[in-house]
Amino acid sequence: MTKHIFITGGVVSSLGKGLTSASLGMLLESHGLSVRMQKLDPYLNVDPGTMSPYQHGEVYVLDDGSETDLDLGHYERFTNGPLTKNSSWTTGRIYLNVIERERRGEYQGKTVQVVPHVTNEIKRAIRSLNADDADVVITEIGGTVGDIEGQPFLEAIRQFSLDVGKENCIYIHLTLIPFLKAAKELKTKPTQHSVGQLREIGIQPDFLVCRTEQPISRDEIEKIALFCNMPGTNVIEERDCEISIYEVPISLADHGLDRLILERLHLKAKSEPDLSQWYDILQRLKMPERQVTIAVVGKYATHKDAYKSIYESLDHAGISNRAKIRIERIPSDALDRKEVQEKIKATNGILIPGGFGERGVEGKINAIRIARENNIPFLGICLGMQCAVIEYARNVAGLDDANSTEFNAETPHPVISLLAEQRAVKNLGGTMRLGAQPTVLAENSHAAKWYGKREISERHRHRYEFNADYRERLTAAGLMVAGTSPDNRLVEVVEIPQHLWFVAVQYHPEFKSQPTKPHPLFNGFIAAAAQQAVQNAIS
Ligand code: GLN
Numbered sequence: 001m002t003k004h005i006f007i008t009g010g011v012v013s014s015l016g017k018g019l020t021s022a023s024l025g026m027l028l029e030s031h032g033l034s035v036r037m038q039k040l041d042p043y044l045n046v047d048p049g050t051m052s053p054y055q056h057g058e059v060y061v062l063d064d065g066s067e068t069d070l071d072l073g074h075y076e077r078f079t080n081g082p083l084t085k086n087s088s089w090t091t092g093r094i095y096l097n098v099i100e101r102e103r104r105g106e107y108q109g110k111t112v113q114v115v116p117h118v119t120n121e122i123k124r125a126i127r128s129l130n131a132d133d134a135d136v137v138i139t140e141i142g143g144t145v146g147d148i149e150g151q152p153f154l155e156a157i158r159q160f161s162l163d164v165g166k167e168n169c170i171y172i173h174l175t176l177i178p179f180l181k182a183a184k185e186l187k188t189k190p191t192q193h194s195v196g197q198l199r200e201i202g203i204q205p206d207f208l209v210c211r212t213e214q215p216i217s218r219d220e221i222e223k224i225a226l227f228c229n230m231p232g233t234n235v236i237e238e239r240d241c242e243i244s245i246y247e248v249p250i251s252l253a254d255h256g257l258d259r260l261i262l263e264r265l266h267l268k269a270k271s272e273p274d275l276s277q278w279y280d281i282l283q284r285l286k287m288p289e290r291q292v293t294i295a296v297v298g299k300y301a302t303h304k305d306a307y308k309s310i311y312e313s314l315d316h317a318g319i320s321n322r323a324k325i326r327i328e329r330i331p332s333d334a335l336d337r338k339e340v341q342e343k344i345k346a347t348n349g350i351l352i353p354g355g356f357g358e359r360g361v362e363g364k365i366n367a368i369r370i371a372r373e374n375n376i377p378f379l380g381i382c383l384g385m386q387c388a389v390i391e392y393a394r395n396v397a398g399l400d401d402a403n404s405t406e407f408n409a410e411t412p413h414p415v416i417s418l419l420a421e422q423r424a425v426k427n428l429g430g431t432m433r434l435g436a437q438p439t440v441l442a443e444n445s446h447a448a449k450w451y452g453k454r455e456i457s458e459r460h461r462h463r464y465e466f467n468a469d470y471r472e473r474l475t476a477a478g479l480m481v482a483g484t485s486p487d488n489r490l491v492e493v494v495e496i497p498q499h500l501w502f503v504a505v506q507y508h509p510e511f512k513s514q515p516t517k518p519h520p521l522f523n524g525f526i527a528a529a530a531q532q533a534v535q536n537a538i539s
Contacts (some may be wrong), residue, residue, distance in 0.1 A: 002135065002136065003170075004139065004170075005265075006169070006170070006172070007020065007024075007172045007173075007174065008145055008154070008157075008173050008203075009141070009173070009175070010144060010190075011144070011190040012144065015176055016245075016248075017140055017142075018069075018074045019245055021037065022037070023249035023252055024138060024258070025081070026078040027253055028136055028138075029079055030271075030275060031258065031270065031271060031272075032269060033135040034134045034136075037140075038086070038088070038140070040142060040153050041089070041142035042090070042141075042142055043092070044095075044149070045092050046430075047090060048067060048090075049429055049430055053305070058309060061435060061511055062085070062087070063459060064436075065435025066434075067430065068087070068088035070305060071140060076512075081134065086128040089122075091153075093125075098112065098118055101121075115152075122152060122156035123156050123159065123163065141153050158202045167265070170206040170264055172205065172206065173205035173207070174210075176191070176210070177212040177216060188220060191224060192228065204230075206264060207236060207260070208235045209238050210236065211238050212237060237255060246278060246515055250279070253273070278516075288323055289322040291326060291533070292349065292532075293326045294314060295343070295347040296327055296330065296352075296353065297331075297335065297344065297350060298332055299355050300355075301329035301331045302329060309508075309511055313518070313522045314327065316517075317519070317527075321523065323529075332367070333360040341366070344376075345370055345374055347376065348376070348533045349377040350367055350378050351381070351384070352367065352383070354508060356406075364387045365387050369391055372395075375499060375500045379521065381505060381509065384504060385494060385504035390416065397473055397474055399415065399473070405418060405464070406464050414467055421433070422463045432460075434461055436458065437485065438455065438456070439484065439492040440454055440485075441482060445483070447493050447521065447524075452520070458507035459507060459508050466491035468491075479495075480497050483505070492505060493506070500531070503524070505521065
């Protein structure tokens with residue numbers, strides 16, 4: 001029988017529910033159990049694909065092309081179970097299904113209601129994982145208890161325990177225990193209220209995970225337990241991390257959460273957990289041997305979550321290169337300022353992430369010129385690759401005013417143009433070239449060297465491409481086509497061979513990096529940045 005764990009959040013948003021869920025998934029996997037992860041989001045968008053990163057942070061793309069919530073990135077970085085479109089549901093998608101069923105006449109004349117029709121659809125979404133072969137399914141409910149949109153989800157997960165039996169289902173509630181500086185006290189009341197709200201709906205949480213800045217005393221734990229109707233052992237402290245988010249699983253294990261959950265669910269561990277790899281990661285983070293500074297130049301550089309997977313991937317490569325990564329977040333429209341140009345010239349690597357729309361593009365092109373002319377290691381991702389092609393066309397190949405037709409439909413040199421299959425596309429949602437696609441790498445490329453193989457698969461999310469009409473002119477001018485689709489039609493990777501490390505890719509390597517398995521391109525980029533830092537120090 002598959003066991004279900006539901007994770008809800010209370011008091012405030014942004015408590016790191018995704019991270020806690022992913023950490024728990026990783027701990028259960030470390031006991032030899034197979035775990036599947038899933039997120040239910042109460043907002044009305046069908047998926048986050050059309051949302052601005054300012055609203056919702058990065059859009060995370062899966063192999064199957066689903067555009068999902070960034071928490072799925074945490075799941076993939078910490079755990080190994082497969083994620084598919086059924087790992088990510090929103091109210092919009094649930095209602096779309098309900099309304100389509102109604103139009104097909106599937107409700108047989110009934111009045112269609114939130115309970116039971118929407119709640120049944122939510123339970124179907126939970127079962128859509130088809131995880132009968134998995135030992136545990138962890139389902140995270142987005143939002144905060146008390147949100148109007150969240151009610152049907154809470155009702156559905158309450159019913160779920162009746163369907164599968166209480167012994168097969170647990171609820172974990174993540175809350176905040178704020179520290180009041182003036183009173184020098186931790187405050188438990190908001191948590192009591194939040195649990196009270198859950199109990200009104202009929203959910204008695206089995207465990208509380210309490211986010212806190214300060215250690216929670218035994219007395220306070222007992223008080224929370226009493227008011228929230230559970231034994232003190234089930235109130236788990238989750239203190240703010242000192243160095244890295246990769247402390248979270250270790251801290252939960254130190255408090256015994258994994259073992260308590262196994263006991264409560266009558267699950268037998270299949271192996272003794274071995275967390276040595278994670279201790280090693282923490283050790284490397286605590287005692288780096290070098291530091292490199294990387295400029296991330298993007299439209300959303302000031303938003304903390306817009307390039308989440310990129311920042312994580314940089315950290316992973318930092319861990320393997322024993323380097324502390326200092327990130328300079330540079331808004332691309334600031335590149336017209338001299339001091340900003342000087343600032344990025346002084347870094348050890350420049351990274352341009354993906355993006356959409358014209359704002360800041362000239363700044364990105366400017367930053368790439370600085371990287372190319374000063375032999376500063378460069379990694380371009382998606383729009384970053386397209387800008388690298390534009391920069392090379394304008395400033396090396398002499399194609400004045402070269403551009404992407406995304407930004408200038410009238411450009412004399414459309415070196416980046418719309419993918420043929422995109423021409424008839426009208427709707428914005430879910431219609432880009434999305435998900436895993438194969439790429440064949442050129443021999444002697446940096447990419448082939450770092451991947452250690454020539455055939456790779458990476459995730460995509462774009463509408464525009466390197467225009468094949470310009471391939472000859474740009475390669476003749478020295479740009480290397482270092483990777484293409486297997487039919488050699490689409491350019492997937494470009495490099496500049498005589499540069500220390502200049503690699504730009506049409507896909508998103510950041511979606512396939514794990515702390516325990518850093519992505520080869522990020523590894524190569526950081527290794528080059530470390531080499532550049534040494535050269536800088538000597539000269
Ligand atoms: N805007 C570009 C395109 O649609 C790049 C997309 C991206 O960077 N994800 O092709």
